[in-house]
Amino acid sequence: SETCWLPAHCFIKPRSALExxxxxxxxxxxxxxxxxxxxxxxxxxxxxxIGSEGVLFDLGDMNQVTLSADKSYVSLGPGGxxxxxxxxxxKSELNVVGGRVAGVGVGGxxxxxxxxxFTNRWGMVADNVKNFEIxxxxxxxxxxxxxxxxxxxxxxxxxGPNFGIVTRYxxxxxxxxxxxxxxxxxxxxxxxxxxxAAIAVEENMIxxxxxxxxxxxxxxxxxAGMLYRDWAENRPEAFAPFDNITPLAVVVPETNGTEQSSAxxxxxxxxGKRASGTISLQPDADLYVNTLAILQEVVSKAPSISLVHxxxxxxxxxVAKSKSLGGNVLNVQPVSQSWVAVAAFWTDDADDAKGVEQxxxxxxxxxxxxxxxxxxxxxxxxxxANFEQSPLKHYGDASISLMKKAxxxxxxxxxxxxxxxxxxxxxxxxxxxxx
Numbered sequence: 489s490e491t492c493w494l495p496a497h498c499f500i501k502p503r504s505a506l507e508x509x510x511x512x513x514x515x516x517x518x519x520x521x522x523x524x525x526x527x528x529x530x531x532x533x534x535x536x537x538i539g540s541e542g543v544l545f546d547l548g549d550m551n552q553v554t555l556s557a558d559k560s561y562v563s564l565g566p567g568g569x570x571x572x573x574x575x576x577x578x579k580s581e582l583n584v585v586g587g588r589v590a591g592v593g594v595g596g597x598x599x600x601x602x603x604x605x606f607t608n609r610w611g612m613v614a615d616n617v618k619n620f621e622i623x624x625x626x627x628x629x630x631x632x633x634x635x636x637x638x639x640x641x642x643x644x645x646x647x648g649p650n651f652g653i654v655t656r657y658x659x660x661x662x663x664x665x666x667x668x669x670x671x672x673x674x675x676x677x678x679x680x681x682x683x684x685a686a687i688a689v690e691e692n693m694i695x696x697x698x699x700x701x702x703x704x705x706x707x708x709x710x711x712a713g714m715l716y717r718d719w720a721e722n723r724p725e726a727f728a729p730f731d732n733i734t735p736l737a738v739v740v741p742e743t744n745g746t747e748q749s750s751a752x753x754x755x756x757x758x759x760g761k762r763a764s765g766t767i768s769l770q771p772d773a774d775l776y777v778n779t780l781a782i783l784q785e786v787v788s789k790a791p792s793i794s795l796v797h798x799x800x801x802x803x804x805x806x807v808a809k810s811k812s813l814g815g816n817v818l819n820v821q822p823v824s825q826s827w828v829a830v831a832a833f834w835t836d837d838a839d840d841a842k843g844v845e846q847x848x849x850x851x852x853x854x855x856x857x858x859x860x861x862x863x864x865x866x867x868x869x870x871x872x873a874n875f876e877q878s879p880l881k882h883y884g885d886a887s888i889s890l891m892k893k894a895x896x897x898x899x900x901x902x903x904x905x906x907x908x909x910x911x912x913x914x915x916x917x918x919x920x921x922x923x
Contacts, residue, residue, distance in 0.1 A: 494537040496523070496544035503549045505655035509627040512653065515543050516625065516903055523909040524653055526566040527593015531762045532875030534910030536596070542909055547595065550655060555580060561618050564657045566595030574748035583665040583747050585616040590748075598657055600870035600879075600912075601646035601818050603827070605700030605715045605750075607802040608693055610662075611809035614645035614816055621656035625903035629655070634814065643894040645816035648870060648880065648912045650891060650905070651898055668716040668724065669750045671740035673709045674733060676780065681733050682710045683776035688729035689714075690771050690801040690824060697805060699726035704798040705780050707787045709736060719744040763844050765830035765851035765874035765922065768865040769858040770823060771801065778861075779828070782853045786846060793846045794833040797854070799826045817887040818867075825865055828854060829872040848874060848922050855923065870912055878920035879912055888917070 502508045515522050521542030528536045538544050551568035553576040555561075562584055564573060571590035577583060585604050587597045602613025610616060619633040620641065632641040644651060674682045686703045693699045700715035716724045723731075723742060743749070769775065779797065787795050807822040832847040834840075851874060858864035870879040880888065895905065895914055905915035 494534070494539040496538050496542060497540045498543045499546055500543060501546045501549050505621055505623055505629045508545065508547075508623045508653050508655055509629055511545065512623055512625075513627040516627075516901075516907065519907065521907055521909050524649060526595030527569060527591070527597075529592045530596055531764055532910065535875065538909040545653065547653075547655075551594075553577075555582075555661070559661060561658050561660050564594045564659060566593070566654055566657065568594045570594065570597075571748060574746065577661065578665060578746050578748055581663070581665050583662045584659050585610045585613050585662065586659070586747075587613070588750075594657060595654060597871060599644065599646070599648050599654065601816060603800060603802075603869070603871065605702070606697065606717055607806040608809070609697035609717065609805075611806055611813050612646070612816055612818065613659075615810045615813040616660050617645065617657055618660055619656075619658040620644050620654050621658075622652040622654045624652045625899040625901060637898075639890070639894055640898055642815065643817055643891045645814075646818040646870065646883075647891050647894075649908065650895055650914050652904065664717055665746055666717075666719045666744070667746055667750055668718065668720045668742070668744050669714065669740065670723070670738070670742040671711060671713045672730075672735040673711045673737045673739055675736050676708065676710060678733060679710065679777050679780055680773070682712070682730075683773045683780075685729035685733060686712065686776065686799065687771050687773050689727055690803070690826070692726040692729075693801060694803045694805060694824065696724075696726045699724065701727075702798055702800050703776075704796055705776075705783055706796045707784050710780070711739065713740075715750065760833055760835040761840065761843060763832045763847040763874065764872050765847045766869045766872035766877065766879075767828040767830070767851055767854050767858065768825055768867040768869065769828065769854075770825055770863040770865060772861060772863050775858060775861045775863055778857050779854050782857060783850060786850045786853060790839075790842050790846050792834060792836065792839055793843050795846055795850060796831055797850065798829045798831070800829060801826045817883055817890060819884040819887050820867060821865060823865075825867075827867075827869045827872065829869075830854075830874075844874075848876060851877075851922055873912065874922050875910075876920060876922040878917055880914060881917050881920065888914075 525536035547567035550565035698717035
């Protein structure tokens with residue numbers, strides 16, 4: 489997003505872990521401020537960018553996708569995109585638990601926990617990491633996995649950029665690369681029926697972990713994405729609640745495709761400026777309808793800002809799957825829930841402040857409505873969070889303690905807390921202005 493583009497004093501474009509380590513040694517010895525960019529998807533100011541006061545590590549050239557000899561795992565560079573990952577793996581009829589949008593970078597998504605379309609089936613993206621290769625604050629290059637630096641391995645799964653610069657992610661591969669999907673737009677005049685159908689689909693997903701779903705609310709339409717982890721001749725039964733609702737338009741026809749073709753279909757246009765925010769709530773049809781009314785009201789205050797929010801459901805099976813794979817630090821409650829992603833888009837520089845304000849207003853208003861309905865959950869998903877939110881704070885005391893211990897152990901000088909320009913840092917855990 490152009491929202492956070494800044495002119496760094498120096499750009500470093502490493503191609504290996506060794507080059508990252510050497511550059512980091514120089515930067516830290518000078519006490520210079522720095523930022524790290526993998527894909528650069530996060531729109532938070534200074535998160536993947538820095539101005540003339542510092543150095544930018546641009547990991548874009550570290551974009552390898554290397555399948556292991558036995559094809560059981562794939563090694564990914566942090567600067568690659570999920571489109572490239574899926575393209576390589578499809579040639580071997582394999583898949584990996586990864587991002588839903590083609591252009592999103594590998595590194596940031598995994599460090600934030602990462603959400604695929606099938607969390608009930610596979611857990612979080614980070615749960616499917618076999619090994620992290622990471623450059624620590626003292627420029628040592630180490631591996632973190634179940635057998636080596638296991639405490640670091642745990643906190644890297646959702647702990648953000650607090651512990652070092654990850655230079656390689658080894659992810660387990662999956663044999664089920666086939667994917668059925670469709671996207672349809674519905675009239676807001678049918679909002680009550682659409683929201684009720686969405687709730688029913690979310691309930692069906694608990695017993696059918698092959699089903700994936702999202703629902704995007706815009707001021708003028710509701711857009712439902714339905715995905716199934718296999719090819720199908722007819723629409724899978726999990727989506728039957730939508731059978732009697734006539735769509736305004738078929739955005740993407742029912743397709744037997746792959747993860748790559750689905751991700752390309754959901755590519756977000758990165759031209760212009762963008763802001764994000766997140767809310768976690770328990771599913772409720774009346775609350776869902778209320779969020780649409782809130783969206784329309786907020787949008788009316790600044791028509792030049794395009795504003796939407798997307799319901800992203802997951803259930804208790806997702807939490808159980810995460811735990812079975814070794815767990816992470818997110819501390820997600822084992823209940824049916826939806827992680828609502830708020831997104832704002834605009835093009836005029838004069839709208840920068842208004843775009844951020846609109847995003848934060850919508851987040852606050854939906855959180856307030858969810859709280860009033862008794863449906864608000866104490867969790868903010870890092871990958872969608874606004875830069876004024878504090879997702880780490882919502883992980884709970886046990887996870888925060890684990891992360892702080894790991895930070896002290898692997899970064900005793902606090903390099904990634906004090907020299908790193910910005911981000912969801914442990915040192916800023918209590919600085920959120922958007923609750």
